[in-house]
Amino acid sequence: MEEVKRKGDRVYGVVVPFSCKDCMEWSYSMVARYYFPETYVILIPGNGTLKIVDCEFNDQELVDKLDIEKVNESDLLDVQMGMLKEACSDRINDLKVLPLVVPENVDCQKYVEQIVNLKKDIVVIICSEFTAYHNRFSYQKFENEEAIESQDMALVKFLLDFNSDEYMKYVIKNSVALSGRGAMVFGIEILKLLGASNSELLDYTRVFVKEGSIGCVSMVFTA
Numbered sequence: 696m697e698e699v700k701r702k703g704d705r706v707y708g709v710v711v712p713f714s715c716k717d718c719m720e721w722s723y724s725m726v727a728r729y730y731f732p733e734t735y736v737i738l739i740p741g742n743g744t745l746k747i748v749d750c751e752f753n754d755q756e757l758v759d760k761l762d763i764e765k766v767n768e769s770d771l772l773d774v775q776m777g778m779l780k781e782a783c784s785d786r787i788n789d790l791k792v793l794p795l796v797v798p799e800n801v802d803c804q805k806y807v808e809q810i811v812n813l814k815k816d817i818v819v820i821i822c823s824e825f826t827a828y829h830n831r832f833s834y835q836k837f838e839n840e841e842a843i844e845s846q847d848m849a850l851v852k853f854l855l856d857f858n859s860d861e862y863m864k865y866v867i868k869n870s871v872a873l874s875g876r877g878a879m880v881f882g883i884e885i886l887k888l889l890g891a892s893n894s895e896l897l898d899y900t901r902v903f904v905k906e907g908s909i910g911c912v913s914m915v916f917t918a
Contacts, residue, residue, distance in 0.1 A: 701785060705918040706730045707891035708819030708882060710854070712911035713739075713774055714902050720778075721897040721913035726818065727782035733816040734791045735779060736885065738878035739771045740822065741796035745806060748772050752780075754791035760813055761793075763806070769796060775822055793817075797878040807881060811888045819889075821882035823875025825850060825910025840901065840908065846871065847899065847910040854914065855894045859883040873910070891916040 706729040709722035726735075734754045746766045747758055758765075772794050783790050793810070797803070810817075825847040828837060837843050846869070853862035859880040866876050897913040 701727070701731060702729050704729045706818055706915060707889050707918070708821060708886050708916045710821045710823060710879070710882075710912055710914040711775065711778075712824045712909075712913070713771055713822055714824060714909050715900060715911040716778075718898050718900050718911040718913050722820075722915060723778045723782040725897070725915045726779065726820070727785075730818065731783065731786050731789070732818045734793055734814055734818075735820055736810065736817050737772065737775055737779070737792055737794040737820045738797050738822060738882050739769060739775065739794065740799065740875040740878050741769070741771075742798055744798060745801055745803075746796040748794040748796060750776065750792060750794050752776070752790050752792045754793050754814075757791075757793055757810075757814055761806075761809065763795070766796065769794070771822060772796075775820060779820070795881075797875075797881050799875075799877040801877050801881070803877070803881040803884060807884045807888060811885060815889060817885075817889070819882045819885050819916075821875070821878055823873070823879040823882075823912075825873055825912055827872045827874065827907065827909045829872075829907035843908070843910070844899075844901065847912070851896055851899070851912060851914070854879065854883060855896065857883055857887055857891070857894070886916050891918065893917045 901908045
């Protein structure tokens with residue numbers, strides 16, 4: 696990632712994938728170029744209950760105030776932390792994070808409000824992907840890649856409008872196979888409370904895997 700002089704423009708959050716580094720770099724370039732907060736809240740998908748991941752860069756003061764179970768590691772967090780440390784190399788000694796594993800179905804509002812009430816100087820990193828299609832195992836059937844992309848763009852539009860309710864309704868109604876819907880809803884709700892009002896799609900690509908593909912998106916949310 697090219698080193699650039701940081702600007703103070705307020706970035707409230709980004710959406711990043713975890714299957715495509717080139718796509719991830721679009722969002723992390725925004726993290727590198729703009730506002731450096733007290734704490735980055737990193738939301739990664741998982742199972743079970745909401746958990747905090749133990750990390751050497753944790754904002755321990757914030758962690759101690761949250762009554763949330765702790766876990767020791769997460770492979771998905773390792774990927775994001777590598778990108779974040781590179782993006783924040785100019786402020787690495789000041790870097791603090793709150794890494795949360797967010798299950799796909801969680802009533803997040805209580806924790807959203809708690810986090811924002813405790814700390815408003817945050818930037819949210821939402822780790823989520825879009826339609827994962829496999830020729831043999833997908834519940835949905837598509838005529839071609841353009842049809843899959845059309846579904847992903849419908850989801851993107853809900854998020855650009857900060858409409859997490861309609862995003863989730865669409866995912867459930869259409870049995871969309873994707874990873875990170877819980878993290879996405881959690882993140883959008885935090886962004887609304889922080890006062891984010893603008894959004895932009897930075898990149899969309901589909902990563903092709905054996906007998907299928909995965910949708911990867913980078914987005915940014917600003918004042």
